[in-house]
Amino acid sequence: MNLFSYEYDGGAFVLFDTAHLLVLGLIVLFNFFLFSFRSASETVKARVRWAMALSLWLNELAYHLWYAYWGIWDLRLMLPLHVCSALVWLGGVALVTKNYRIYEFSYFMGIAGALQALLTPDVGIYGFPHFRAVQTFISHGLIVSTALYLTVVEGFRPTWKSLVRVLVGMNLYMVVIFFINLWLGSNYLFIAHKPATASVLDMLPPWPYYILYIEALGMILTLLLYLPFAISDWRKKGTVAAGG
Numbered sequence: 001m002n003l004f005s006y007e008y009d010g011g012a013f014v015l016f017d018t019a020h021l022l023v024l025g026l027i028v029l030f031n032f033f034l035f036s037f038r039s040a041s042e043t044v045k046a047r048v049r050w051a052m053a054l055s056l057w058l059n060e061l062a063y064h065l066w067y068a069y070w071g072i073w074d075l076r077l078m079l080p081l082h083v084c085s086a087l088v089w090l091g092g093v094a095l096v097t098k099n100y101r102i103y104e105f106s107y108f109m110g111i112a113g114a115l116q117a118l119l120t121p122d123v124g125i126y127g128f129p130h131f132r133a134v135q136t137f138i139s140h141g142l143i144v145s146t147a148l149y150l151t152v153v154e155g156f157r158p159t160w161k162s163l164v165r166v167l168v169g170m171n172l173y174m175v176v177i178f179f180i181n182l183w184l185g186s187n188y189l190f191i192a193h194k195p196a197t198a199s200v201l202d203m204l205p206p207w208p209y210y211i212l213y214i215e216a217l218g219m220i221l222t223l224l225l226y227l228p229f230a231i232s233d234w235r236k237k238g239t240v241a242a243g244g
Contacts, residue, residue, distance in 0.1 A: 053092035076186035091146040104162040114143040
């Protein structure tokens with residue numbers, strides 16, 4: 001039961017130690033395994049999507065139940081308003097329904113946000129194999145896998161319009177979350193202050209200036225994520241022009 005306890009004495013999470021690197025490697029291998037379903041039947045693909053969606057939802061439900069069991073569930077912390085928290089639920093919907101609009105956000109914001117969480121997870125004293133560490137990596141790993149699976153296996157791809165919709169949509173969402181934070185005294189999207197645990201935000205200037213850096217970083221990451229598709233399109237245009 002110590003693996004599910006609130007006061008864990010098994011050792012704090014250590015960034016980039018053997019266990020951390022091993023789990024990151026397993027996530028990479030899992031995604032390559034998913035890519036093998038590209039030639040599978042539609043029935044098999046549907047089963048894979050449902051399995052991933054249910055895993056996302058059940059894992060997140062277990063996370064909330066753990067907080068509730070220990071009496072620490074709090075509106076200021078637990079609402080699905082962080083990008084990754086929202087994409088756990090929405091990503092599952094995208095997998096089940098193959099909704100393209102959700103896919104756009106899953107691809108750009110899911111990969112960018114979840115990768116940061118995988119590299120610098122917010123788990124505090126809960127090192128492996130505690131439930132909180134395992135749950136965190138399952139959650140964020142599946143967020144990345146959702147976007148990659150829909151792209152590589154199901155054939156989805158973002159467009160320039162997708163990129164614009166995501167950037168505009170996230171800025172509007174940030175404005176809404178700003179007022180929710182004022183109302184609740186929360187720190188959703190980490191725009192009220194920097195998180196207490198180590199993160200890439202520690203390298204940025206103090207509030208509110210780091211928010212501008214987040215904006216710039218978000219734009220750079222989305223452009224980098226779109227770059228493979230932009231290069232592919234340019235090559236196709238060049239081939240067509242050369243052939244014409």
